[in-house]
Structure formats: C-alpha cells, structure tokens
Amino acid sequence: MNISLLNRTLTFVLTFALVNILNSVPANGQAVLEVAAEVDRLIDSQTQPSSVNVCNDETYLRRLFLDLTGKTPSFDDILVFNLETHPEKRTKVAEVLLQDADYGTNWGRFWRDVIYYRRSNDQILLGASAAEEYFSNALNSNTPWDQIATDLITASGDIREDGRTALIAAQQGRPEETVSEISRIFLGIQIQCAQCHDHPTDRWKQEQFHELAAFFPRVAVRPQRDPRTFLVYAVDQIRFQPRSSNNRFIGTLEHRMPNFENPANPGPEVAPKFFINDQSLPLGTTDSDRRNALADWVTSTDNPWFAKATVNRVWAELVGEGFHEPVDDMGPDREAIAPEAFNYLATKFTESGYNMKWLLATIVSTQHYQLESRNRRPYDRLPFQANAVQPLRSDQLFDALMNSLQFPEMPDRAEQLVRRQFNQAFGYDPNNLREEISGTIPQALLMMNSQILARQITARPGSMLGNLLSEVDSDRQAIQELYLKTLSRRPNRKELATNQQYIQQVGNRAEAFEDILWALINSSEFKTRN
C-alpha cells in the first residue's frame, strides 16, 4: 500500500462502481449503514449522547488504516481522502480496505495472538506462523466465522502445516485447557474457573466443566522429529493406556473427573455434554462425532453466546471498550453495557451469516467508532463517550515504522528477525484489559536507540528523509510532509514554529531533520492509535 491504494481505487469510489457490501443486503441481514445507525441510537438511549466530536478525516483515516490493515495511510492516501467529497466516503474507504490483503494479515496476527498468548508451552510456537497464515487467508476470503470456529475445534494434523490446529496445539491437546479456550474465545465464558470447584460467582458447576472437557479426551498432541513439529491427532482405539495423561502424547478414550481430595483415585468417566444447550453424547462416541457435535452446538444460531463473544471482542478492539470487560468474560450473570445495542448487533451478525467483513464495516460506520479518542475512562464515568486511545500492537507499530520510514526491501528472513525484536519488546496479550498495558524501558530503548532505526532515520541519499530533503527546499513544507508521513496529519502552528526554530538553532538542515524525525517516531502519538 505504499503507492496509494486510494489512488488506484479513487475512480471506482467516485463512480460508485465499486463492488461493495455497503448497500447490498447480506443474506438475512441488513445494510451496513442502517445497522450502524441503529446501534448508535440504542447506545445513546442507554447511556447518553456524547459531548465529544466526531473525529476529523485525518484522524479517522489513520485510525481506520491501523484498525483494518495494521498499517498507516500513505501520504497520497491522506491527500486523496481529504479531497473526496462523497458523503459516505468513510464507509466506502473501509470497504476498500477490507478487500486489501493487508486486512487478513493484520487480523490474522490478531487472532494468532489471541490464541498463542495463552499457550501452555513455548515449544508450540512452532505452529504460530501457520496459524497466522490460516487466519489471514480465511479472513481475506471472508470465510464465515462459524466455519472458522468449526475448523479450529475439529482440526487435526501437523501444527506447522495446518494453522487450524492452533487452538488445540497451544494447549498441547489437554482437554481441560482446550475446552477452556474454546469457551473463552468463542463463547466469552471463563468456564475453567469451575475446573476444581463449583464456580463461586457464576452458575456453572464443576461437573459441567468436565462434561465439556469430555468432548476432547481422544485428542492428543505428539512431538515429532525431522522436521521438528507436533501432530494434533485423535484415536478411537488405545492399546496401551498410560496411567496419567498430563503430557497427552496419547489421548484417553474417556475423560475422567478428578477428585481433588483424593488425587490417587482416577475419578468417574464423564460423558460429553454441552452446558449451553444440555445436549449430550454417550460414552464411547468417536472423536470425530464428538468434536463435530461440539462445533455444531457452539456455532448454532440458537446459541447467542457465539455471536456475542465475537461482536464484543471486535467492538472492543475498534471502539476501545467492550460491552463486557474483560472481553472474554461475559457471564453468565453479568450485565452488559448498553445491552440492547449489544444484543441487536449480535443478532444482526448472526443474521449476516457470521460475516466478519460485514461486522467490521458496520462497527467502523458507527458514530461511536468515529468519535474523537480519549484516555480510557475511569470506572465511574459514562461508557462509550469517546473512542479510546489504543497502544499499537507490535506488528502494527513495526509496519507503521516500515511505512513511515520507507524501509528498503528486506529478505523475508531479515524482516522476520527485526519484527521479532519488536514483538518481544512491544507484544502484548490482546485478551488482557488494555489499561494494563504500559510502556516499558526496553521499548523506549528500542525506539530511541536501536541501530536498525538509527540507520533508517538518517538523511543519507536514497533514504526517505534524504529524498524528502532533496526534493523539497522549503523547511515548512518538509516539516508538513514529515508529519503526514509519520503521524498521518499536518502539524499545528505551534509544532511548526517549534520545528522551524529548532532547525535554525541546529544550523544544519539534515541533522535537524533527522532529530525531528527521531522525535516524531518516539512520540506517544506515533505509538498509539487515536
């Protein structure tokens, strides 16, 4: 997207020839703008209309690019978008971006992180890039979310080859952990709290948790050599049964509910039963029947938790605040913020056929998404009065740097190595509450002091800054372009004055601009999305 994506598609936008989902009605669903307006109305009726303004075009575009594609808009994108006068241009540009392959890459990394940050073991990271690839492709082809959930629940195979194994692999196939993750991610329910005892505040019982685990006893994850990997596989016949199944290299035919008072006793066998609809399967059911049944029941349109868990997470990611927080802990007996709006949007998502692009286009079309951003609200303030400033995920930050500084083409392997440094310093678990994510000294050191960035901000011939300074004689214009390239906005008057004064003080144009560029990428604004 370095050369303006919008430039390429501008003509289409202007002539309405773009194939879009904006005004087309998805199967059993409603048009994006209508649903977005209704969500806004329902939220306002349950909280109150916000006194915060809708953000300006520059802010919106950077926010949208980062949220959908994980990248910042190019200089040209910003200019073209500003010139465009179409009244629905904000939704239209979202649709353009949702057709771009960067969309799948960005959200693929997001879902990879949702699963892999909760891994039980670091060796299993071997499967992370396959997971990213699977999600990326599935999202780009707009595979319905129920199909994606089904893929993850029913997967088997080599974790380096088949990214559908991600969720099971990340928990090394242990039934309790695997079903806890399925419940957390696809239902927004933390049923694992009932693992050892009846849940203290929720109504699920220990027995129901183990009935859920009973969908997975036959699945195991086995290490392989040459090449080094792990296999997710299931067996319906077991010749030799090891006494304990903690490492799960071999599954067990049935799940047993442990007795914590008496760990030596293996406990009774438990038959699979799904706690949401109380449907069950007899002992002895094959693995494939168990997992297919579970996938059907989890993704059933009769199960409201499935749509809600996804809507809540995606909404929270985009608006900065979920209807429920933490995003994966919704119940059963907890009150959502603006429950009518939440139920309505979840219902529409179900009716759309769990269409993820439709959901994203709808949320970014709401006024609540488009409000100016503010610090996260204190608990005692009204919800949904602004979008919340979000720290960039490490991949977004790295891509923003590559875009802004126009890194020279790197071989994939080299890019991965640098990206990994950023992931180590800036990576965070996207399941956690965002207010817990704070800056760290190693992050500051990487940004202010690493050789890799120091090289990229020099004004040497051929670098982004070098080209800019040789092409633009006016300092004022060069400052403006630098702001657009890094922060995707023009500088205000004070910023312009400070920078001009700085250039004079330093007395060396190239040096002064290197310092300005250094300051811009080290600013809190660059590392967050507003």
Add this chain to the structure above:
Amino acid sequence: MTKSKFNRRQMIQRSAVGAMAVSAWQANIASQAATMRSQKTSCILLWMGGGPSHLDTWDPKPASANSGEAGSTQTAVTGVHISDRLPETAKVMQDICLLRAMHGPEGSHPRATYWAQTGYLPSASIKHPTIGAHVSHHIANLDTDLPAFIRIGGNRNLIGAGLLGVEHAPFSISNPNQPPANTLIQTTENRFSRRMGLLGKLEEDSMRQGAEHWTRANRKIYDKAAQMITSPLMEAFDFEQESVANRESYGTSDFAAGCLMARRLVESGVTFVEVSSNNWDTHFDNYERTTTLCGEVDRPYARLLADLKERGLLETTLVIWMGEFGRTPRINGRGGRDHYPRAYSLALAGCGVSGGQVIGATDSGGEDIVDRKTSVPDLLTTIYDKLGIDAFHENMSSIGRPIRVVENGSLIDDV
C-alpha cells in the same frame, strides 16, 4: 550495542563529554552507591518458576517411598538436612532460614504465581502489584539512575506493577550474560539530549486532547531510559569489571550470571532484583531434571550469600528463594511430580533473618503440614517487615477501592 562488546568507557569517550568526565564518573559511582547503601535495604528474589519439588530441595524425606532416588545431606547446621544435590548451599546453612510449611490455594501456574507474588488471587478489576513493585514504591530512591526493580530471566506468568504504575514496573533483561539491549546511544550525548528536549517540546505542542495519559507515561519512560543509559552506574551490567576469580566462583549457568548481576546491581543501588530459574515444572523425569536444576542453582545461590556477606551487604539485603508451589510427593507414572500447593518449602536469608533454622514441618511423606502452617500473606508480611515496608499501607485502585499491601497476613515468629 547489538554487536559491539559492551564498554561504557568507549561510549563516554566517543561522546562529547570526553575524558574529563571519566574520573568524575568513577568518583560519582562510589559516592552514589555509598549513599544508597547507607540508608536502604534491598531485596533479591530468586524465582524458581514452575514450582520446585520440596522433596528434592529443602525438605528431603529419604526414609519415605515418596523420595524415589532423592537423598539428603547434613548441612553446616546440626540437625538440618537438605537435598544431597545442594552441597554448596548446605555449607552456608547458618545464613538460611527454611520455611517448610508453606501452603497455597492454587494449582495452576499463572494463578499460583499471581498469588505467590502479590498475596491476592487474580481479579478482573484490580491489578495487584508484585513484590518488586511494592519494594520500588516504598523504599527505592527513584532518583537514582538505574531502575529500582530489575527482572532477570523471567517467564510470562510473572506479575508487573499493576495499580502502582509504570514507574514501578520491572526493567526486564532476558539474557544476563549480555548487557541490556539498545543501551548504547547512537549519537553524541549532546545531540541525544537535544533530541530528548525536542521530543518533550513537541509532545507539549501536539495538544492531543484526551491522550494525556499516554503522553505522560511516554515521558516518564523516556526520561528514565535516558537517565539510565547515560549513567556511569551502567557499569553494573558489565562483567568485565568483575574479577575472573569471582565470576568463576558463581559458576557458568545463566542463573549464575543472573545472581552475579543481582549482586552488582544491589551494590549499585538497585533496590529489587528478581532472577529466575524457569524449568522446575518437572512433570516427568523429576529426579534427573531436579538434579540438573539443583546443579544450576546450588553454587550461585551459596556464592551469592557468601559474596554479599563478604561485602557487608547481606545485613541489608534480603534474599528470597521461592517458586509458586511445591510438587506432588508421590511420584507419577512418568517418574515426574505434578503441581502441589498443599505443602512446599522456601528459603530466606539476610536483612536480619535469623539463619540456621527451620520453621514448620511436613509429615514423613512430605504430603501434609504438621507444624506451623504458613501462608503467602504471612510470608509477604514478614518479607515487608524485614525490608521496613508497612504491610498495612493502602494503595488506591483504579476503581477507587483501597488495597492493602498485604491482606490477612501475620508475621512469622522467629524469622
């Protein structure tokens, strides 16, 4: 700094500050460190991530079938036996106080780690601070150049500063054999501070409404980072400054390097250093694996206590050896031990702890506590007492609820 050998002197000489600063800076180290040391207590937490088996470390039961191949050895203190795979530690037993009656409520790593490091169970609305963050908050001099709380090694389950905020968050170093990454400034010191000034001014000018939280946090972190990397105290990370004999006396494991770095950091005024040994989750091949792990930990731990003592630092430095829980006394089908919070052991030394004693006991199989059951809040209350921190102090959480440093703990007598 990624490739070049770490050398602070080289950096200073390359910078505009020049040679004159070198002698001033050496004098400065000595005086800053001395001031720090004269007033403060410090703490080194040796974190045994995964949960070490008490039967294979501090609470051997050679007469029980539960012990498997594990044996025991007499220590320097008559009547106190520990694992025969901790021979160096046995020699410094006079400085160590063992707690053999620890118990906890949680059997999963993340929850038990949270409990062990905060004294609270995880909650969605309140983020409790880890021990190092409380120590940083209460007794660190935050004007010193190095971070007050440094974490070496470490794993994903470890806890941060929570409601105490970024100033008290750990500075993490993944590999103690290398100085921390990106600490060599890429330009002259003059230009570096000029850039910092510009950054500050531009953040003020940007007038981003409603993003003050991020701007302030960024400023704090950058100031702290800049102060650190331009400080002469950065020498603490440089093992070249340590005699070869002393480096070797710690041993060669990463944990050994971490212990040596911890001593150097405490000496330079760092208030809390956490060093992790991460592989104690011995679900299978427990005997072989605990033998290796004891081998990695034994000498550095014993040497750390002796080294601190030789330098007069043990009196003011509390050294805690602990993990999140113990392991099942009964050996499982794969020769391993599983999670066991019901009874486990840990070790305290220094900072006024009465060494050479054992507090609490388990039964003959190491399965149940029979004397002086001790909880994590009791332990934390005692730790904070030794360090001169008020365990009843209340911090305000983001939901406006006051949270005590420790809830429901009582001092462990005799420690």
